[in-house]
Amino acid sequence: MTKHIFVTGGVVSSLGKGLTSASVGMLLEQRGLRVRMQKLDPYINVDPGTMSPYQHGEVYVLDDGSETDLDLGHYERFTNSPLGRESNYTTGQIYLRVIEKERRGEYLGKTVQVVPHITNEIKNAILSLSGPDVDVAITELGGTIGDIEGLPFLEAIRQIPLEVGKENCLFIHLTLVPYLRAAREMKTKPTQHSVGQLREIGIQPDILVVRCERPMGQENLEKIAMFCNVEKRAVIEEVDKTLSIYEVPQGLVEHGLDKLIVEKLGINAGSLDMDEWWDMLRRIRNPEHEVTIAVVGKYIEHRDAYKSIYESLDHAGFSHSSRVIVKRIEAEELADQGPEVLLSGVDGILVPGGFGMRGIEGKIEAIRYARQCEIPFFGICLGMQCAVIEFARNVLEFKDANSSEFVDSTNHPVICLLEDQKTVTEKGGTMRLGAQPCVLDEDSLAAWCYGEKEVSERHRHRYEFNPEYKSQFEDAGMKISGTSPSGTLAEIVEIPDHPWFLAAQFHPEFKSKPLTPHPLFRGFVEAALKRHQSRVHVGL
Ligand code: GLN
Secondary structure (H helix, E strand, O other), X not given: OOEEEEEEXXXXXXXXXXXXXXXXXXXXXXXXXXXXXXXXXXXXXXXXXXXXXXXXXXXXXOOOOOEEOOXXXXXXXXXXXXXXXXXXXXXXXXXXXXXXXXXXXXXXXXXXXXXXXXHHHHHHHHHOOOOOXXXXXXXXXXXXXXXXXXXXXXXXXXXXXXXXXXXXXXXXXXEEOOEEOOOOEEXXXXXXXXXXXXXXXXXXXXXXXXXXXXXXXXXXXHHHHHHHOXXXXXXXXXXXXXXXXXXXXXHHHHOOHHHHHHHHHOOOOOOOOOXXXXXXXXXXXXXXXXXXXXXXXXXXXXXXXXXXXXXXXXXXXXXXXEEEEEEEEEHHHHHHHOHHHHHOOOOEEEEOOOOOOOOHHHHHHHHHHHHHOOOXXXXXXXXXXXXXXXXXXHOOOOOOOEEOOOOOOOOOXXXXXXXXXXXXXXXXXXXXXXXXXXXXXXXXXXXXXXXXOEEEEEEEEOEEEOHXXXXXXXXXXXXXXXXXXXXXXXXXXXOOOOXXXXXEOOOHHHHOOOOOOOHHHHHHHHHHHHHHHHHHHOOO
């Protein structure tokens, strides 16, 4: 029998529900349980694929090509839960299903309503996670208690215990206890209100995870327990972690959260095995080296837009006992001020993915600087396309080289629309998406990093390296070191005559985990470290 855990959030958004849910998933897995994770998002977009990174942060792509919420990135980084289309539902998706059923006449003439039809569809989505191979399904509800659009989801999760048995369900509510500087006091009232609202809907949380910037003290804890009708030991304090998000599980273990969950759900679980994780935390806390990587992008002021890239850099750093300092550089500013001003002193340069023309010239300048000054360079998706354009303009001397995404009339469209994108008209879910095999040239930096001949990586793009230019690039020193199995699509390019210059059409950042950093990120950070050490050596 699959047990269900529901994670809701109150008081304010951005409390780290995703991280807490992922941490709970990990703790249960490390007690030998088989876990599935799921996120329900109350917004109306069918998926976040069409949303701006400013609105929504990064779009996280899964193997099966679904474009999902960035919390799924936390799930993959913390757990081994297999994720797919069923792992992320939005209001838009739920309504789409109901409306399609209605059009097919499946409701047999009934009036189709939020309750029960929408709520039933949500329940189906949740229950689709259960199965003989799943011990615990964790469903996180996006948004904050009190949001109008979240109500059908709350109603659906309220009904689940009636179907699967109260003893098989557990409600965890995440709240905030703010510290008011003027009053020099921590305030529990917002938490009381938020739990009050949940109880009005008919949900009594079993466990409260309380975010606070400093320990809240026994008195506040007792107050919360009494007013919220929750056992004292089930009020778990989660004090802000400033060093790393990977410290979150430790605090939860110290407060006995895994034991409490297992006990409340009546699960027979093994003992907790976190040795490798604790060992990693020790390395995070005591780094032996330091390295500075510039990330040159266009959504730079929005921390969540390149979330997985920043995480992957950290992971690579952990494996080299190294702290990675990220210098976030706005590409347009770089175009104005020049690379010498903004990039001097960095040990590596990364240009991430993106869409649209803004910032392109700054990214190309950064790549030129990396290539000419022999600074380790890593390009990802649009970052690879910019590397190809830069090489075409400055080495092949095709001065107007461009991507047809930006300038259709160029004489040298070195990046062009993928053949099967030419007939695509709809925007949602129509890019080249998800896991694709990539065959590596055995004598390449890529093969050296991976230690394999064939890999699988996740994609999200419409444009590609124009194959007509292949031999000109190769003759001039840019090698295509990874291709689709038929050899038609260029997936990786590199410059062998450079300390570390590699760019990939795919998104390696979606496959990096803290304990198993992605081989390309590991190789890139290692090269940056070498550069750093040699600079220190010569006193630069
Ligand atoms: N805009 C480019 C394309 O569609 C790159 C996409 C990306 O970086 N994810 O091909």
